Amino acid sequence: MSSIDRQHRLLALINCEGRQTITALAERFAVSVQTIRTDIRTLAGKGLVLRRHGEVLPFPDYENVAYDQRRIVNATGKRRIAQRCLELIGDNQSLFLGTGTTVEQLAASLAVREGLQIMTNNLHAVRHLCHHPSCQLTVAGGRVRQRDQDIIGGDAWRFFERYRVDVGVVSVGAMDRWGRLYDYNDDEVMAREGLVANARLTAVLIDSTKFDTRASCNAGTVADYDVVITDEPLPRALRSTLGTRAMHG
Template sequence: MQRHEIILNTLAKEKHIEVLDLCKQLDVSAVTIRKDLKLLEEKGLLFRTHGGASLENPYINEKAVIEKEKISVEEKNGIAQAAAKRIDENDSIMMASGTTIQALSKFIKPKNKLTVITSSLHAVLHLIHDKNIEILQLGGYIRHSSASVIGSYAAHILENVSCSKLFLGVDGIDLDYGLSTTNLEEAQLNQKMLVSTQRTIVLADSSKFGKKSFAKICDLDAVNEIITDKGISSLTKKKLEEKGVEVTII
C-alpha cells in the first residue's frame, strides 16, 4: 500500500513520527493511521509509541556502564566538548551520572577555581587530578551498573547546596513522557539535583530520542538546553524548541 510506503519512508528519515503529523501529511483520520501503524508493527517494521511510532524499541533495558562506554563514542565526546564550553570561570556545577557525563569530566579545564558536585565515581577519578577543581562527591549506596551514587544520603546533601548548572545524562527523551532513566532511585536523585540548580543542560546522543524507561525524571519544561549530535531529526528538534528547549547540535 502506498500509504504504508510513505509512513516507512518518513520514519526512515525522521526516526520517530507522530500520528497527528501523519494525518496531516496523508490527509486521513487518526483511526486510519493507528491501524496502519498496528499492521506495520505486526510485520516487525516499526515500534508503536504513545502518539506515534519509532524505528527502535522505545523501552530501554538497563545496560552496564562498561557496555555503554562503547556506544556512540565520537558523538558523546563531541557533546562533552560542547558542554565543557558552558562552564564559566569560578563556576559551581553539578554533574549527574552516565557515560556522556564521564566524557565531560575529561574535557573540563577550569581557568580558575571550579566547584563540582557529582554522583559519578568515574567523573571524580578524572577531575581529581586538577587542583583548581574542588569536588563534593555525593555519598550513599553505589549503583554498580552506572558506577554512581544513589539514595537518601546523597539527596540530603543536595538540600544544602545550589549550583549554576546541572549537566544531566539520561537513558530516554520522549516528547510526551519527558526524561527518564532505568533506575527509580537515580531518577529521584536527579529530581533533587534539578531543584538545586539554576540551569539544566541535558547531554544526550541522538539515539536517546523517542525512547523512555521505567523511571521518569522530569517533563521537558524543566530543561533549558539539550546538547546532542546531528542524528536528531528535524521534526524532533522543532518540537523541542516549541516546548521552549534550546537544542544545540554538535
Template sequence: MLQLERQQQILNYLEKNRKATTNELSELLGVSATTIRTDLNQMDKEKLLTKTHGGAIYRDRSGDKKDLTGRAYFFDERALENQPEKEAIASEAVKLVRDHMCIFLDASSTAYTLGMKLTGFTELTVITNGINLALALKDVPGITVILTGGIVTSASSSIEGLLGEDLLRKIHTDIAFVSARGFSLENGLTDFSIYEADLKRMCIKASAKTIALIDHTKFDTTSISSYASLDDLNLVITDNHLSQNTREVYEKAGIDLVIAE
C-alpha cells in the same frame, strides 16, 4: 578490550562451538583466567550461558531472547555507545562552563565525557554521583570534587539514593548537566533507576540552570522513572543525527535545542 566487547565475544564463541574452557577463552581474548571466570560467573547469573567446572557451555536463549543489550547497562557498556556523538555533545557543553562555577554532572557516560574536557580552570567545583568521574577529576588542578552520599552500584558505577540529602539541600549549583535513558514530550527525561532519578530530581531543583545532554537515540523513548519535565530544562544539547522532523517537533514544544556538529 572493554567488558561488553569481551563478553559478546564469549557468547559468539559459545554459539559456534557450544562449549569452551576457561583457558581457551583466556587465550582467545588475551586476558587472565581470573577475568574470564568473573565474566562467566556474571553471565551465568544473567542466564546468558551455563557455567561449568572449568568453563561454560552454550545456553539456548531463543525462548527468552535475552542478550547483552537487554540487561541493565554497565558503565563500560554505555561508554561504547555513540562515542562520536557524545564527544560532540560534550565539546559543545564545555563551552558553557566558566571559572568559579559549581556544576553537577550525573553518572552518565556523556557527563563523564564532558568531565574529561574540564581543564584549565583555576577554581571549579564539580558535584557528581559518578564514581568513575570523581576518581578521574580528583587530581585535576583547579577542580574540587564533591561526591554525593548514597548506595554504591556496581553496574553503573554510580551512587544512588538520598543519604546525602542534607548536603544537597545546602549546595546550589550554577548548572546541572544531566543525561537520561529516554526523552519524550510526554514524560520529559526518564531513567532506568528510580533511585538515581530521585537524586537527579533534587540536584535539578538546587541548580540555577539545567542542561540535558541527549544523543539522538534517546528522543521519543521512555524509561521507568521521570525526573525532569520539559519546563525544567533550560537547554538540550544533542548531536547532528537528530532528524529535522524530530527537531521541529521538540522546538515547537518549547525546547531550546543546540545541535553539536
C-alpha cells in the same frame, strides 16, 4: 524520509519486533539492500543493534548493559555534546554533575576550565576530575551502586540539597517523541531531582540513541531544563517549543 528518520524507525522496529533480515527490512522500507546495510552499520557502530550474517538483532536491554558497554555507545556523539556543554561553563563556577556516560565525557573535558568547584555523585567523573589542576571536588557519600559506580537515591538527594551551584548537568535514560523523559529506576530520578532543584542553570544531555525511547520511570520533560543539549537535532516540534534552549553538537 531522511536517513536519520529511517534509522530511528529501523531501531524502533527492531526493538519492537526482534530479529529481522536485511532483505525483509529493505522491502519494508522500500529502499535498496545496500541502503539498509549502511543504516544497520551506523546503528551497530553506535552499539544500538547487533549484526549477524544477513540479520540484525536488538541490543540487550539497556538497563542490563554494563557501564563500559554503554560508554562506547555513540561515544562520538557524547563527546560532541560535552563540547557544547562546555560553552555553558566558565572559570571559577560551581557545578553539579550527575550520573551517566555523557556526563563523564563532560568531566573529562573540564581541564580547560580553571577554579571550578564541583559536586558529583558520579564516580567515573571523579576519576577524571582528580587529575584536574585547579578543581575543588566534593563527592556524595552513601551506598555505591557497584555496577554503575555512582551514588543514587536518598543519599544523593540529601547531598545535592546541601548546596546551591551555578550550573547543574544531568543525563537521562530515554526521551519519547513528545519530549517526556524517563529513567530505569526511582533512585536515579530522586537523585536528579535533588540536583536540578539546587542549580541556578540546569542542562540535560541527551544523545540521539535515547530519542523516541522509553523506560519504566517518569523523569519530567525537556521543558523542565534551561538548556537541552543533543548530538543530533531534536524533532522539529520540540525545537519549536524549546527555541534557543535547544543546542546540538
